[in-house]
Amino acid sequence: MHDEVDRIVEAWERERPDLDVTPLTVLSRVSRLSRHLDLARRAVFARHGLETWEFDVLSALRRAGAPYRLSPGALLTQTLVTSGTMTNRIDRLTQRGFVSRLPSPDDRRGVLVELADLGRTRVDGALADLLDEERTLLAGLPDEDRIRLADLLRSVVAPFDAH
Missing domain, CATH: 1.10.10.10 (Winged helix-like DNA-binding domain superfamily/Winged helix DNA-binding domain)
Incomplete structure (x- = not known):
């Protein structure tokens, strides 16, 4: 299974092989999940x-x-x-x-x-x-x-x- 973060990390590894981009593999997913959760929460709260x-x-x-x-x-x-x-x-x-x-x-x-x-x-x-x-x-x-x-x-x- 591949996600958008995999594509982002692969692009950075290609463009900046001098940098260790492994923190992105975790924290970019946390950030993206946070955005999805925020949208879901706003929708639930709006219904109330x-x-x-x-x-x-x-x-x-x-x-x-x-x-x-x-x-x-x-x-x-x-x-x-x-x-x-x-x-x-x-x-x-x-x-x-x-x-x-x-x-x-x-x-x-x-x-x-x-x-x-x-x-x-x-x-x-x-x-x-x-x-x-x-x-x-x-x-x-x-x-x-x-x-x-x-x-x-x-x-x-x-x-x-x-x-």
């Missing part, structure tokens, strides 16, 4: 009336467990955006009725963001459909290969997450 960033914030709150509340700082950590961006996102999610702001019981100046019933329903539906779509994307891999791939990717990604 969500943007990718909305799903990210709502799912962080949902994963927090009942009562589905997090500080804006905790949301920053989980979604890797700036505080200004997060403030804007919380404002927009509040306007859509997906979340609400509550005063923090620990800090008079602080707030907590709480997942509203509408947000929970929306993120739960989107997650179920997303998992179906992702299963389809991985359908060509036997279970043991999926586990091995997940382990290999973890060993590449973990050092970045540690920072």
